[in-house]
Amino acid sequence: MTDDNRLYDQLKEISGNLWWSWQPDVGDIFRDLDVELWRETNHNPMALLKRLGPDEIAKRAGKAAIESRVIYAYHRLQEYMRCKQGWGNSHAGPLLVRPVGYFSAEFGLHESLPIYSGGLGVLAGDHLKSASDLGIPLVGVGLFYDQGYFRQHIDANGMQQETYGRAQLDTLPLQRAFDSEGNPLTVKVETSDGTLHASVLKVQVGRSLLILLDPSVEQNVPDDQRLTEHLHRLYGGGQRVRIRQELLLGIGGFRALKALGMEPGVLHLNEGHCAFATLEAARVAMEEQGLEFEDALRYVADSTVFTTHTPVEAGHDRFPPELVLEHLQPLKKQLGIEDKRLLSLGRVNPESADELFCMTVLALKTSRRSNGVSNIHGCVSRKMWNALWPSRAQHEVPIGHITNGVHTGTWLAPEMRRLYERHLGRDWISRIRRREVWGAIHSIDDGELWETHRHLKGTMVDFVRRRLTRQARRRGEAEQDILRRTNGLDPDSLIIGFARRFALYKRAWLLLDDEEFLEKLLCDPLRPVQVIYAGKAHPQDQQGKELIQRIFHLARDKRFEGRIHIVEDYDINVGRHLVQGVDVWLNNPRRPLEACGTSGEKVLLNGGLNCSTLDGWWAEAYDGNNGFAIGQGKIHTDPDIQDAREVKELQHTLLDEVVPMFYARDDQGLPSQWIGRMKHALVSLGWRYNADRMVVDYTQQAYLPAGGATTSSMPEEGDLDLQAVIRWVARNER
């Protein structure tokens, strides 16, 4: 083998493990090989390697002194994979023998692997990555979506257009799984309406493994082959498609784990979509241990953890009983139970004959440990599901909360990371959960922090200009119009970011409600403000699409030109650029409908300030000085009244607090009060809203007890931050 080939092979191996995606210096190697191609492939290293080929790579590597960087990255990957250190390896005792099976309908790991649509998926991706960093044994189980989620274009009329590209399997970091005889592994799920088949794919996410089921196999009838064609079919493809997807995910997923020789000691259901897994686990427990159904179900529940994610009523899957029976008939026979008993598992009232079968109810009834994803969402969930425990008061409903966090390596800008390394210590990231680590933020010089932020803001502005230019050229707009608008974007202005799905409750219109106010806010010549929007509307959400159109037209309105921008095709890449560069992240969901919200946590880590209604994570995080609040967290029974009130409160917060503070400069030209808030946000919140803290919370509060850890094998309290968490919860449980 020549050296040239060795380099190519090492790059190939690196690109086959998503570990590279949270090592910015490794991503830079691919970028430096061919920046245009890198962007064109949406940062897909396998596609880049395939297009360039070994000879071209060797040529370019020689030129740009890339070789030593590849070798270094390659060795770091080997070291990472072999490393036996990490919190999990010293604490995750029983899980080392039987790992956690983490089931989720989507996983957002990187923009080049589009099997996610939004926050739920990104959270699952971050969970896997932190489990890998911490050394906690965890296997993800999900579905492979051939065409992923749609790509968004906005046409010359401002209408969202959806396009779909078929996945090129050989340029995705997927490996086929094989059975013990060396044949491609497939699993099947019997239904009364034909058997569902799926092949099994593996994705390496650092030390965590993710397995994906792919039903596009020839054993399936054509309809089933297309079952997971688009991701949004999960959320709008009709109930038959959906229940079949969920059957595949839960039952097929559990069978795939077993077929790969993995015996999960804990099942973690990330949202109700995958709850059928517990029924399959019960069947296996009956078969392997000779248990009766009810005992088997209790046995499974003891080791199952359920996380609910939505306070929106329509967000919970509900199926007609006939559809459930049709699909679960064969399993039901093996479980030896009557129709009525099966259906009762998905009904609040087991006696009711016409209640729909709810996946969240199934999950709650078949797991011993359940949680919401923020303090306020825990409260909302206890209220929402109180009827399942009719003899209990609301506060006694056994649903707790573990607040979501974000994966630092993925979301933190490298420049900011280096700044933290200088001031918090080189190993700060492995101690990120410790409160005391963050105190040293105060020792950072104001000018140095501001300069770093200003640099990142410049990078973000460059990115947005590039995107705006590309999309406008595609629409055939005149070059001078494009230039005028993109040049309007100014890194010296206060820049507000607003990027998320255009779901109704997120109220992207709130800032735009009153154009007179908008002029006052954006067009002050001494204190200009600019807003960057991004986000997709569900293909069937007409209102969401109209809102996008409205923003598109405002961005072309003479008054607001250059001050309002909308970037197409919001994904992890667009998200990463925005959260690393904005001054303010605006988030104004209608309380209490945001379960947690995680994009603001990404902004926090990068030194941006949050301006948000007191909902989701912000309701517990805001302390008066670590960002900005919209309103006082009140809820009105009439949503119109609540909306009207919060329009006013948003205007007040921006005009009277945010803008003046940003533009108040000291004698060195620095916004010292603003910088004080950035620092206070990091010190008060950095230790808590990261995915390491979240995954350790899950491990201590849920996985270890569910996995059968005895109290003596639980981690020592000194490691827990437990007292801090208890104090924190007590303070917020008002």
Ligand SMILES: *Cc1c(COP(=O)(O)O)cnc(C)c1O
């Ligand atoms: C973080 C993230 C989300 C979730 O953001 P919310 O604030 O919870 O809506 C959605 N989509 C992408 C691409 C993200 O990176």
